[in-house]
Amino acid sequence: MSQASPAFGRGLWVALTTPFGPDGEIELPAAAAHVRWLFDRGVDGIVVAGSLGEGASLSVAERLSLVTGLAAAAPPGRWRIAAVAASATRDAVALARASRAAGANGLLVLPPYVYRGDGRETVDHVEAVLRATELPAMVYNNPAAYGVDLRPEQILELAERCPTLAAVKESSGDVRRITALRALLGDRVEVAVGLDDAVVEGIAAGARGWVAGLANALPDESRLLFDAAVRGDRPAAGAIYEWFLPLLRLDTDPKFVQEIKLVEAEVGRGASRVRPPRHELEGAERDALLALVRSCLARRPAPPPPR
Secondary structure (H helix, E strand, O other), X not given: OOOOOOOOOOEEEEEOOOOEOOOOOEOHHHHHHHHHHHHHOOOOEEEEOOOOOOHHHOOHHHHHHHHHHHHHHOOOOOEEEEEEOOOOHHHHHHHHHHHHHXXXXXXXXXXXXXXXXXXXXXXXXXXXXXXXXXXXXXXXEOHHHHOOOOOHHHHHHHHHHOOOEEEEEEOOOOHHHHHHHHHHHOOOOEEEEOOHHHHHHXXXXXXXXXXXXXXXXXXXXXXXXXXXXXXXXXXXXXXXXXXXXXXXXXXXXXXXXXXXXXXXXXXXXXXXXOOOOOOOOOHHHHHHHHHHHHHHHHOOOOOOOOO
């Protein structure tokens, strides 16, 4: 696609999965083909090497190789966001700068790995990464996953000090956070829904973006749902939500990476391989998920033609 993406933080973005070969190494050609397909289906941006992309199991060199390869695969003018996460602040700063040099045109800033800091420590870490480049950045708030909670007042504090802070990926699961962010920050910082099964409620509360997981496998349906929610078309959004919601809930499960990759494999858009310590689903667990996926897909409407 040739048109430019919406403003940073708006629209449908996909948190990419990372494809691995039988030897456990990244399959970069497959990842690039996946990115081209997603943009052809109408997504507005990609997030590389985040939690769904198994970023914690990737080396820095692998992360940067993905950013370089996938930035080249994306059409001009589209958002190519590199997730930035590290245990040490100086390593996160270095990764942010290296990601910019590798071709990212935006950043997703995560809290530190392993250490769960207090409010001051977390804000200082995030601020250091925000100041590391001039790229627009989205701060990721996911208390359940990372054990720290960036409150709306702290986001405001960061926004007042760091002009690069352009958006928040809000994954607390509390839609009141979205209304609080909008009330405090107005249009200064965009809010994107970070949990797939909260997208309709989040957009109704004032979010204007969605960082989606199931869109890796079902971008058409994700696009239709997002657009209907943004239009305020409740009947259209409700009709999609009715069959899609059980799959969207996979995004919040502890094994969300394995589950979303299995959905990708089921629809013919990838393999279910993951990198240890994760294991692929097997036995009754795998059979139950496949039964759910097939039941949901049997009730979905026919997808629209490519854009």
